[in-house]
Structures are given as structure tokens and as C-alpha cells.
Amino acid sequence: MAHKAGFVNIIGNPNVGKSTLMNAFVGEKLSIITSKAQTTRHRILGIVNGDDFQVLFSDTPGIIKPAYQLQESMMSFVKSAFEDADVLLYMVEIGEQELKDEAFFSKIKNSKIPVLLLLNKIDKSNQEQLEAQVQLWTEKVPNAEIVPISALEEFNVKEVFNRIIELLPESPAFYPKDQLTDKPERFFINETIREKILMHYKKEIPYAVEIETEEFLEDEKIIRIRSVIMVERDTQKGIIIGHKGSALKRVGVEARKDLEKFFNKQIHLELYVKVNKNWRSNQNQLKRFGYNN
Ligand SMILES: Nc1nc2c(ncn2[C@@H]2O[C@H](COP(=O)(O)OP(=O)(O)OP(=O)(O)O)[C@@H](O)[C@H]2O)c(=O)[nH]1
Ligand SMILES: [Mg+2]
Numbered sequence: 001m002a003h004k005a006g007f008v009n010i011i012g013n014p015n016v017g018k019s020t021l022m023n024a025f026v027g028e029k030l031s032i033i034t035s036k037a038q039t040t041r042h043r044i045l046g047i048v049n050g051d052d053f054q055v056l057f058s059d060t061p062g063i064i065k066p067a068y069q070l071q072e073s074m075m076s077f078v079k080s081a082f083e084d085a086d087v088l089l090y091m092v093e094i095g096e097q098e099l100k101d102e103a104f105f106s107k108i109k110n111s112k113i114p115v116l117l118l119l120n121k122i123d124k125s126n127q128e129q130l131e132a133q134v135q136l137w138t139e140k141v142p143n144a145e146i147v148p149i150s151a152l153e154e155f156n157v158k159e160v161f162n163r164i165i166e167l168l169p170e171s172p173a174f175y176p177k178d179q180l181t182d183k184p185e186r187f188f189i190n191e192t193i194r195e196k197i198l199m200h201y202k203k204e205i206p207y208a209v210e211i212e213t214e215e216f217l218e219d220e221k222i223i224r225i226r227s228v229i230m231v232e233r234d235t236q237k238g239i240i241i242g243h244k245g246s247a248l249k250r251v252g253v254e255a256r257k258d259l260e261k262f263f264n265k266q267i268h269l270e271l272y273v274k275v276n277k278n279w280r281s282n283q284n285q286l287k288r289f290g291y292n293n
Contacts, residue, residue: 004168005054006086011078011108013100014038014062016093017120021151022046022059025161029262030181030188031059032195038062038207039198041070042290043077045182047175053165054173058085063101070280073291082107087167089160090144091118094125094133098140109141114167116160117144123153185263186213187290192258193227193271196251197240205239208232210279210289222266225259230276237273248273 010018014037023029026046032039038061046057060081061074082088082104090108092099099105108115117137122130130148137146145163149156175182190211198206208231215226229248231237241248248271256269279285286292 001052002170003052003054003172004165005056005171005173006168007056007058007084008087008089008164008168009058009060009081009085010089010091011060011081011104012062012091013093013096014064016062016091016096017151018062018091019059021089021091021118021120021149021157022057024151024154024157025055025057026180028180029258030183032191032198034195034198036198036206038064038071038074039195041074042183042187043081047180048161049173049177049179053168054175054177055161055164055168056174063099063104065101068280069283069286070291073286078104085113086169087164088113088115089118090115090141091120092137093121094119094129097136109143111143115141115144116163117141117146118160119146119148120151122148123150123155186216188262189213189216189225189227189259192262193229193251193255195258196254197229199254200247200250201239205231205236208236208280209240210276212289218265222268223259223263224268224270226270226272229271229273230279231273232276232278232280234275237275240273 010022012018019031019033019040022031025048030046031044040059040061044059048055058081060078063078064071066072066075088111119133134146147156147160190213193211197209210230211227213227217224229240231240252269252271256267259267
């Protein structure tokens with residue numbers, strides 16, 4: 001059989017389960033997952049390799065109307081995912097009625113490449129609701145193949161994967177066959193810490209946070225990591241640290257546990273907090289943090 005390879009890009013509203021699905025395909029926790037919208041800020045490649053195929057999944061940020069510079073960069077990652085896709089996975093969740101951004105939606109409806117419309121979270125629905133939703137999306141996006149799935153319970157995920165392989169073009173591999181992603185180790189450290197911040201802080205705090213790992217020293221037994229948690233204002237710094245440092249400590253303990261699993265090694269994690277005024281609106285800062293798509 002001829003070798004197949006291509007880009008399969010996952011696009012949709014915030015919080016519908018895009019990252020959960022990519023992790024399910026790859027079998028590793030490449031993307032962080034939380035119950036909050038705008039968890040994913042980057043385009044993250046997850047590679048699934050076989051003898052005669054290489055699928056290059058892209059997880060992308062949920063589609064929003066950008067209100068500040070960071071969000072504009074996030075949406076440019078989504079745009080890039082439209083441009084190079086061989087197959088589009090357009091994900092919606094049960095109960096959802098529309099994609100809020102008309103321009104993106106019309107790109108999906110008029111797509112020349114195959115679109116699989118994945119109706120996710122069907123574990124939360126009943127038969128009647130499911131049928132109504134399939135009907136709705138069939139009318140809205142007639143060019144798509146509609147597949148009800150549960151990314152969380154991995155229902156129909158294998159079937160979607162097999163269909164993707166059928167749709168992929170013949171092509172040699174784009175990356176070495178032992179490669180899993182395009183992101184460096186430090187990226188996953190930053191994301192793991194950010195996940196804990198999304199989980200434990202309210203309102204605007206997680207959205208004002210960026211992580212930078214300054215030091216990564218690996219020896220035989222242990223990895224020593226030092227990372228900075230950047231916030232936009234002094235008041236936010238106090239909140240991140242918490243009473244006698246308790247809130248920050250919890251972030252550190254939980255992130256370390258996850259990182260020990262990820263790297264399969266003992267981790268020493270040092271965290272500190274720094275104010276980086278209005279980094280979300282500063283071109284140069286954004287570039288430094290990898291939002292320069
Ligand atoms: N019940 C149920 N929950 C799910 C399913 N898939 C994802 N979730 C939950 O939905 C929430 C959002 O999941 P994510 O994978 O982070 O969603 P996302 O689309 O990547 O979100 P953004 O990155 O913010 O755009 C998490 O709480 C997941 O556990 C599913 O199939 N069923
Ligand atoms: Mg995500």
C-alpha cells in the first residue's frame with residue numbers, strides 16, 4: 001500500500017473538546033485540558049505514526065472574536081490551520097447551535113477539502129437530542145460528514161481515525177517517524193503550569209498569565225526546572241502567590257506531579273512570579289512567548 005500523510009486540523013468553538021480529542025488520537029497528554037474556555041493558546045502538532053501513514057493532527061485555540069493582541073495571535077493560528085489542512089475536523093458540542101464567527105463558518109461550509117463535523121460530548125445527550133443535532137448540522141454544513149463522538153469516553157474515535165486514513169493523500173512522511181510533536185520540552189512545562197493556574201484561579205487571572213521556563217537542567221536522576229509565572233499587574237501577583245505562598249505552592253506541587261509523569265523522572269520545580277506589564281498587548285513580548293504566527 002502507498003504511504004499516506006497529511007495535516008488534519010481540529011477547529012471549533014472554545015471548550016468543545018478539541019484538545020481532549022487530539023490527546024485521544026495521540027495517546028499522550030500533549031495539550032492541556034480544562035473546563036474553562038480559551039485553554040489552548042497555540043497551534044500544537046500531535047503526530048500519529050504507522051508503517052504506511054503519518055497523521056499530523058493540529059490542536060488549535062477555540063474560535064473567538066479577538067479583544068486584545070494575544071487573542072489575535074491565537075486566531076492567526078486558527079487561520080493557518082485552515083490554510084494547510086488536508087482534512088478539516090470541525091468540532092461542535094451537543095447543544096451548540098452555531099459557530100459565532102461568520103467568516104470562519106463560511107470557510108468551513110465552502111471548504112474544498114473534506115470536512116468531518118464531529119458532534120462531541122454525546123455521552124451527555126439522549127437519542128432524541130442527538131438526532132435533532134445531527135439534523136441541524138446536516139442542514140447547516142451539507143458538505144460535511146457528520147460523526148457523533150465522545151472524545152472523553154473515546155466513543156467513535158477509532159472510527160474517525162480510520163476515516164481520516166482513507167481521506168489522507170498519498171505522500172511521504174513530513175517528520176521523522178519517532179517524533180510526536182513539533183513543540184520543545186519547555187513548551188509542555190509551561191503548559192502544565194498554566195493548566196494548574198486555569199484550574200485554581202478565578203475570573204481574569206488565568207488569562208493574564210504566561211509562563212516562561214528559564215532553566216531546564218537534566219541529569220541522570222532528576223530534572224531541575226525554574227519557571228516564571230508572569231502576570232500583568234501587581235495585584236495579580238499577590239493573588240497568584242496567596243496567603244503565605246499557599247496558592248503558589250499548590251500550583252507547584254500539582255505541576256510537579258504531572259511533569260514527573262510526562263518526563264518519567266524525578267522533578268525539582270521552582271516557581272516564581274513576576275509582573276510583566278500588559279504583556280498580552282505587547283508585540284515584542286508576544287513574539288518572545290511564541291505568539292508570532
Ligand atoms: N462529557 C464530556 N466532556 C468532554 C468531552 N470532551 C471534552 N470534554 C470536556 O470539555 C472540557 C473542555 O475540553 P477541552 O478539550 O479543553 O476543549 P477545547 O475545545 O480544547 O477548549 P479550548 O482549548 O478552550 O478551545 C473539559 O472539561 C473536558 O473534560 C466529551 O466527550 N464528553
Ligand atoms: Mg484546547
